[in-house]
Amino acid sequence: MHDIKLIRxxxxxxxxxxxxxxxxxxxxxxxxLDASRREALGKQQDAETxxxxxxxxxxxxxxxxxxxxxxxxxxxxxxxxxxxEEAGQQARHFDETLNQHLAALPNLPHDxxxxxxxxxxxxxxxxxxxxxxxxxxxxxxxxLGEGLGQMxxxxxxxxxxxxxxxxxxxxxxxxxxxxxxxxxxxxxEHGYEEVSPPYMVRDEAMFGTGxxxxxxxxxxxxxxxxxxxxxxxxxxxxxVRDAIHAESDLPMRMTAxxxxxxxxxxxxxxxxxxxxxxxxxxxVEMVSITTPDDSDxxxxxxxxxxxKVLQLLELPYRVMKLCSGDMGFAARRTYDLEVWMPSxxxxxxxxxxxxxxxxxARRMDARFRKEGEKRPAFLHTLNxxxxxxxxxxxxxxxxHQNADGSITIPAALRPYMGGLETITA
Numbered sequence: 001m002h003d004i005k006l007i008r009x010x011x012x013x014x015x016x017x018x019x020x021x022x023x024x025x026x027x028x029x030x031x032x033l034d035a036s037r038r039e040a041l042g043k044q045q046d047a048e049t050x051x052x053x054x055x056x057x058x059x060x061x062x063x064x065x066x067x068x069x070x071x072x073x074x075x076x077x078x079x080x081x082x083x084x085e086e087a088g089q090q091a092r093h094f095d096e097t098l099n100q101h102l103a104a105l106p107n108l109p110h111d112x113x114x115x116x117x118x119x120x121x122x123x124x125x126x127x128x129x130x131x132x133x134x135x136x137x138x139x140x141x142x143x144l145g146e147g148l149g150q151m152x153x154x155x156x157x158x159x160x161x162x163x164x165x166x167x168x169x170x171x172x173x174x175x176x177x178x179x180x181x182x183x184x185x186x187x188x189e190h191g192y193e194e195v196s197p198p199y200m201v202r203d204e205a206m207f208g209t210g211x212x213x214x215x216x217x218x219x220x221x222x223x224x225x226x227x228x229x230x231x232x233x234x235x236x237x238x239x240v241r242d243a244i245h246a247e248s249d250l251p252m253r254m255t256a257x258x259x260x261x262x263x264x265x266x267x268x269x270x271x272x273x274x275x276x277x278x279x280x281x282x283x284v285e286m287v288s289i290t291t292p293d294d295s296d297x298x299x300x301x302x303x304x305x306x307x308k309v310l311q312l313l314e315l316p317y318r319v320m321k322l323c324s325g326d327m328g329f330a331a332r333r334t335y336d337l338e339v340w341m342p343s344x345x346x347x348x349x350x351x352x353x354x355x356x357x358x359x360x361a362r363r364m365d366a367r368f369r370k371e372g373e374k375r376p377a378f379l380h381t382l383n384x385x386x387x388x389x390x391x392x393x394x395x396x397x398x399x400h401q402n403a404d405g406s407i408t409i410p411a412a413l414r415p416y417m418g419g420l421e422t423i424t425a
Contacts, residue, residue, distance in 0.1 A: 001102055001103060001359065001362040001363040002014070002102050002105060002108075002359075002362070003362070004030065004034050004098065004102070007027055007030055007031065007034075008031055008034065011027035011028070011031060012027075014026070014027045014108070015027050017108030017109060018105070018108070020108075020109050020113070020115055020324040021106055021108075021109065021324055021325065022117065022324070022325055023105075023106075026101070026105060029101065030098065030101055030102065033094055033097055033098040033101065034094075034098055036090075036094045037091055037094035037095050037098055040087050040088075040090035040091035040094060041087075041091045043083065043087040043090075044084060044087035044088055044091055047080045047083040047084045047087060048084060050080055051077055051080045051081070051084070054073050054076055054077050054080070055077070057069075057073050058070060058073045058074065058077070061073060103207070103213065103363075104213070104214060106327075106329045106330070107210075107329070107330050107331060107332050107356060107357065107359040108332070109324045109327065109332065109333070110332050110333040110355075112333070113321070113322070113323065113324050113327065113332075113333055114321065114323045114324070115323065115324055116323025116324055116325050116326065117323070117325040118323075118325050118326055119322075119323075119326050121323040121325065121326070122320045122321060122322050122323050122326055122336070123320065123321045123323070124318055124319070124320055124321075125318075125319040125320065125321050125335065126318065126319050127316075127317070127318040127319075128307065128310070128311060128316065128317055128318070128319075129311075129314070129315065129316030129317065129340075130316060131316050131340045131342065131399075132316075132342070132399060134342065134401075135403075136403040138342035138343050138398060138401060139343060139398075139401060139405070140273075140274065140343035140344070140398065141274055141275060141343070141393075141394040141397045141398050142273060142274045142275075144397045144398070144401055144405060144407065145167075145171060145397065147405045147425065148169075148170070148171065148405065148406075148407070148423060148424070148425045149168070149169070149425055150167060150168045150169045150170055150171040150172070150423075151165060151166075151167060151168075151171055151275075152165065152166040152167075152168065153165050153166075153274075160279075161279075162272070163264070163272070163277065163278050163279045164278060164279060164280060165275055165278060170407075170417075170420070170423035170424075171393065171397075171423065173417060174393060174396070174409070174413070174417065174423065175282065175389060175390070175393055176416075177413050177416035177417050178389050178392050178393060178396075178413065178416075179257045179282060179284055179389050180416050181309075181312075181412060181413055181416050182257070182284040182309055182386055182387065182389070182392075183255060183257055183284060185305075185308065185309060185312070186255045186284070186286060186305060186386055187255065189308075190253075190305045190308075191253055192253040192254060192255035192286060192305075193252075193253060193254050193255070194254075194255055194256065195232075195236060195239070195254045195255070195256045196256065197229075197232055197235035197236055197239075197256050197258065198229075198235050199228060199229055199235075199258060199259060200222060200226040200227065200228060200229070201226060201227050201229060201234055201235055201238070202226060202227070203225075203227070204238075204241075204364075205227075205234055205235065205238045205241075206219070206227050206234060207363060207364075208234075208237065208238050208241055208360060208363045208364030209233055209234050209237050209238065209330060209360050209363075209364075210328075210329045210330035210356075210359070210360060210363065211227075211230060211234065214329060215329070217263065218230070218262055218263050218264065219261075219262070219263060220261045220262075220263055220279075228261035229258065229260060229261065230260055230261060230262045231258075231260050231283060231285055231383075231385075232256040232257075232258040232260070232283065232285035232287075233285055233287055233383040235256075236254045236256055236285060236287040236383075237287050237289075237360060237364070237381050237383065238364060239254070240252065240289050240361075240364075240366040240379065240381075241364035241365065241366050242364065242365050242366070243366065243367070244367045244368065244369055244376045245289075245366075245367070245368045245369075245379065246368065246369065247291065247368055247369065247370050247371050248371070249368075250289065250290050250291055250294075250368060250379075251288055251289060251290040251291075251294065251298060252288065252289040252290075253286070253287070253288050253289075254286070254287045254288075254289075255284060255285065255286050255287075255386060256284070256285050257282065257283070257284045257285075257389075258282070258283065258285070259280055259281070259282055260280070260281050260282070260283050261279065261280055262279060263279065264277055264279065274394070275390050275391070275393070275394050276348065276391065276394065278390065281388065281389070281390040282388075282389040282390055283385055283387075283388045283389055283390075284385070284386045284387065284389060285383065285384070285385060285386060286302055286305060286306070286353075286383065286384045286385070286386040287381070287382065287383050288301075288302055288381070288382040288383075289366070289379050289380075289381055289382075290379070290380050290382070291368065291370075291379070291380065292357075292358065292377070292378075292380050294380075295355050295357065295380035295382060296333075296355065298355070298380075298382055299333060299335070299353060299354070299355040299382055302353050302382055302384045302386075303319065303335045303337070303353045303384065305384075305386060306337055306351040306353055306384055306385065306386050306387055307319070307337060309351075309386060309387050309392070310337065310339060310350070310351075310387070310395075312410070312412040313392065313395070313396060313410045313412060313413070314399070314400070314410050314411075314412075315339050315340065315392075315395050315396070315399055316339070316340040316399070317337050317338060317339045317340065317347065317350070318337075318338050318347055319335055319336070319337055319338075320335065320336045320337075320338055321333075321334075321335055322334040322335070322336055327354070328352070328354060330354070330356045330359050330360055331354035331355070331356060332354070332355050332356055332357040332359065333354065333355050334352055334353065334354040334355075335352070335353045335354075336349050336351070336352050336353075337349070337350055337351035337352075337353070337385075337387065338350065339391070339392075339395045339399075340395070340399065341394070341395065341398055342398045342399060342401075343398055348391070349391075350385070350387050350388055350391045350392060350395060351384060351385040351386065351387040351388065352384065352385055353382070353383070353384030353385070354382065354383055354384065355380065355381075355382045356380070356381045356382065356383070357380055358378035358379065358380055358381075359381075360381045361378040361379040361380065361381055362378055366378065366379045366381070367379060396409075396410060396413075402422075405425065406422050406423060406424045406425075407422065407423040408421065408422055409421055409422060409423065
């Protein structure tokens with residue numbers, strides 16, 4: 001959500017930010033709606049002031065027995081009542097229309113976000129690790145998992161439909177081990193508090209983090225009109241909604257391991273093979289709540305925390321700064337971590353870390369009060385995958401595969417696998 005006062009004061013800058021997103025100028029219509037809303041509120045306030053003054057005069061007329069003046073004043077009050085109702089309706093109409101327009105607009109990119117249309121315009125920031133030289137043709141994770149007899153798409157489809165998988169044996173254990181490893185790392189070394197949040201949320205929570213109203217088609221909804229979470233970002237970030245927090249409580253850093261549910265309505269035909277794009281998947285999420293002064297540094301810190309996961313799993317990756325056309329709706333700046341996939345001979349996204357500025361905080365009225373100041377300010381929110389568990393499993397399978405189809409377990413995972421070093425059929 002955007003601050004209409006800032007739009008009034010800086011219309012050209014606002015439109016320039018939207019242009020960077022590939023959107024048409026919006027400041028003129030927003031300012032016009034705001035002016036109409038304020039005009040209606042002014043009429044309402046003037047009528048209320050006049051009615052209050054007339055009420056005092058009515059009392060005097062009644063006290064003196066001036067019936068003619070009394071009736072005249074009553075007629076004026078009745079007229080003002082109509083004016084109040086009409087002005088109130090107009091104010092509500094313009095306020096709702098203005099808020100609908102504002103709610104549909106994405107966050108404005110940070111000044112240093114590269115201009116671009118899609119992933120081809122993203123900029124590489126750094127790279128870690130070298131892809132392993134294999135003296136055999138690498139197999140993809142589907143062939144590996146099915147070869148082990150521990151990855152079953154066919155039966156899962158019979159149970160649930162396409163884009164579901166059933167893991168068994170060592171791979172099911174590895175999925176659990178990956179999540180435990182990530183949670184332990186983020187809580188014991190990176191200072192995140194573990195949270196077990198709800199998996200279903202209301203409209204207000206989805207609106208707060210920016211999934212609604214724009215992305216309703218990409219979500220799953222229950223019969224009682226709650227939403228299955230597409231990421232733990234939603235419940236974690238909403239834990240600070242509708243409140244004023246003390247500056248001394250910041251930063252708040254939270255992490256959670258949850259299932260995530262996405263209809264992938266806008267991804268038809270993409271990654272239909274395997275575990276890259278499922279309707280249900282597991283993810284360890286990180287969320288930070290901080291002050292405006294600290295949010296840029298917090299993004300660098302969060303990205304480094306996600307990178308540490310990949311380093312310990314011995315997975316080559318690169319960090320990409322997303323261009324304006326590839327960023328998410330609520331993001332102000334985003335780094336994607338892309339892990340090497342031998343079977344595809346390319347890097348694929350495994351984590352996305354974003355700062356949202358005060359965009360989400362405005363939508364959920366999440367504020368803080370600086371020490372010594374009376375007026376509260378909006379918080380800054382950040383979120384990042386720490387990391388997607390299913391994609392980490394895929395990356396481990398492909399990068400640590402052996403010629404015989406077995407999988408060497410990275411050293412960091414072995415304590416979570418009972419000391420097991422290899423997964424075999």
